[in-house]
Amino acid sequence: RFVGAGGLKLAFPVFMGRGYPPAKAKAAKGQRKPPKPVPLKRSRAERAADVAAAAAVVARLCLALEPHHPGDAQQRLLGKFVEAGLEKSERCAELALAALGRLRAHDAAEADPALRHQDSDSEDEEEVRAARRTLRRLDAGLAHLQQLGTILAFISAHSKEARDRAAAKFKQQGRSLGEVAEAVRGYAADLGAKDPATEAEVEAERSKLLGWVEYL
Secondary structure: OOOOOOHHHHHHHHHOOOOOOOOOOOOOOOOOOOOOOOOOOOOHHHHHHHHHHHHHHHHHHHHHOOOOOHHHHHHHHHHHHHOHHHHHHHHHHHHHHHHHHHHHHHHHHHHOOOOOOHHHHOOOOHHHHHHHHHHHHHHHHHHHHHHHHHHHHHHHHHOHHHHHHHHHHHHHOOOOOHHHHHHHHHHHHHOOOOOHHHHHHHHHHHHHHHHHHHHO
């Protein structure tokens, strides 16, 4: 439904960092033309949050859409990543590299005795401290990287051209898509069904992720 209702046209401009498409205004009575749409002004932090939200939406579509869905929805999603000179595949790689960099910096700080988080001196159970460390990693970039990794795994499994473009972007910075695979595998392992009725659906998504990740 999201794809059929034109949702991709809303999600991808935000994903590309171009902001939300301005809403079309209607002409007032007596006017020939409606006023020119005014783009929504956002701060840098708000734009970054918007991009992360758009990436989460696209990642969810990657997992949810099937080849048999009406309107060629899955192919339309994939087509976004191969159109316009593969710019969206390259953008996804750039965002993943940035998230990976933030996460690596966070991990280095956590490992440095001089900078280590105060939880290391806490009397809490190790399980509690481990949970806090995981939450900090998620906030530091892991959550965003997992979403972007899901997208990269999807496009890599379905388009060699898109995969090669993303891999080339990583190679430019001396990195490889294999570094993203670790985050995707962790994401797949953490998937869990809160409702027994959705257990089969969750297992299907886990299977997809573990299959796609082999292409990274």
